Amino acid sequence: MSFKFFDKLSQDFSELLYDKKEFNVVIKIDKGENKKSFTSHSVVLRYRSTYFTKELENIAMNENNVKTIIKPNISAQIFEIILKYIYGGIVNIENIETKIICELMFVANELEFKELSEKLESYLVESKAPWLRIHFSRIYHSIFDSNKCNEFKGLKQFYNDIIAKHPNLIFESEDFTSLQEAALISILEKDNLQLEEIKIWDYVIKWGIAQNLTLPTNLEEWSKENFKTLKVTLQRCLPLIRYFHISEKDVWEKLKPYRKILGTQLWDDLHQQLIFPNQPVKSLVLPTRIISNSELPQRVNELISTIISEEHVAEISTWIDHKSTIYSLTNVPYKLQLILRGSKDGFQPKTFWNICNGHAGTVVIAKVSGTDEILGGYNPLTWDNSKIQGTDMRTNDSFIFSLKNGNIQNSILSRVADKSGALHYFGFGIQNICGPCFGNFEFLLRSYVSDFTKDKECLCETNYYNYYEKRIRTTGQYFSIVDYEVFKIVKNNNFKFQT
Known part of the structure; x- marks a missing residue:
């Protein structure tokens, strides 16, 4: 003993x-x-x-x-x-x-x-x-x-599972091209990466070119040495592309300009498959990626948002109920039911109107590109995409907000000051440009190229007349977003009223 x-x-x-x-x-x-x-x-x-x-x-x-x-x-x-x-x-x-x-x-x-x-x-x-x-x-x-x-295996698995389901989180981020080679390889190795193979190819080429700033911007001006440089840079990534699961059209339009980095045998095999699809090839044929429509498995009571935390949910719930004290994390009266996620459903403005149409009591959450800002708005009304012309919607209960996050020390809540223009529902012709709009462009997701992540056209503007109490950003500059989510607010059956 x-x-x-x-x-x-x-x-x-x-x-x-x-x-x-x-x-x-x-x-x-x-x-x-x-x-x-x-x-x-x-x-x-x-x-x-x-x-x-x-x-x-x-x-x-x-x-x-x-x-x-x-x-x-x-x-x-x-x-x-x-x-x-x-x-x-x-x-x-x-x-x-x-x-x-x-x-x-x-x-x-x-x-x-x-x-x-x-x-x-x-x-x-x-x-x-x-x-x-x-x-x-x-x-x-x-x-x-x-x-x-071999370090941080648990975190790498955690994040790669998210990336597999929502690849735009990393591929469309501003710092994608600064991603370490080991990180990119770990993503490309995923059999369940939810992305078309030709898009994966495009991102790999983009990353490789970004590592060599001396390469000419015009591909027609590339020398044999330029292609060799790119091939060396991507030598560990190229074998992970599932080439034989790319369409004929994309092989000719996207792969052919870079055939010099593929090697003679692979290019010949791709050409052969297009002409004689039933004949065997000498190159390694990787299996097709497993594309699934199901959501990632979740732990019990785990928040499904990739943007906000349980603390943020408690804060938003408090604002919905007009409470002065923030709900405790163990006693939040609402749950969030995901309706739309940009990285999953797309960032086209029209997608918002199609998917959210008919849903009432929703919160829109957006992560601003290049900053720690998380912006959003709560709409108690029903989204309606059937308006022929733009229509102002009346409600006393909507609000817009900025959530504390990273360098943002405090959340900002801005309630309706004039209910007559609390929200604006756009007509058919504008739904291809504008998504959710609160007040007089006081929180608006907008894109002239039909992608909220591409052009900096989203805004939180202070105008000659405002429908909300105060601005939720310290700057009036336009911005793009990294991702956005729309949730339906539903009652939490486990909520206990406290006195």
């Missing part, structure tokens, strides 16, 4: 962290006004982390037999948590923002605390899925930012 006293051991070592008598390492953290120094003990650091073992071996002692480690890119808040973990084996994240927990995970990984990094990763995937979706682009890029291809 053995008696284990880990709690006392942890407590004693935690106290050693604050013992200034026999330290022999100083770790300088952060920079500028936030710069801070921590004292530590080399023997503890070496036995707790292979990273610090290597660091200390390469640092000379000063005249006081003290070694100094400088880590300006780690915040003092994060490193203090790391030190408590090193000495006491305890990390308390109960009252820590999710953003800080995520940063802590990356630092733990950098300092080679695998146990801590993996624990935090599991926590984020299992408990903070909505937050991970909202910060999709930033986190996705970060988990592939390391040369350690």
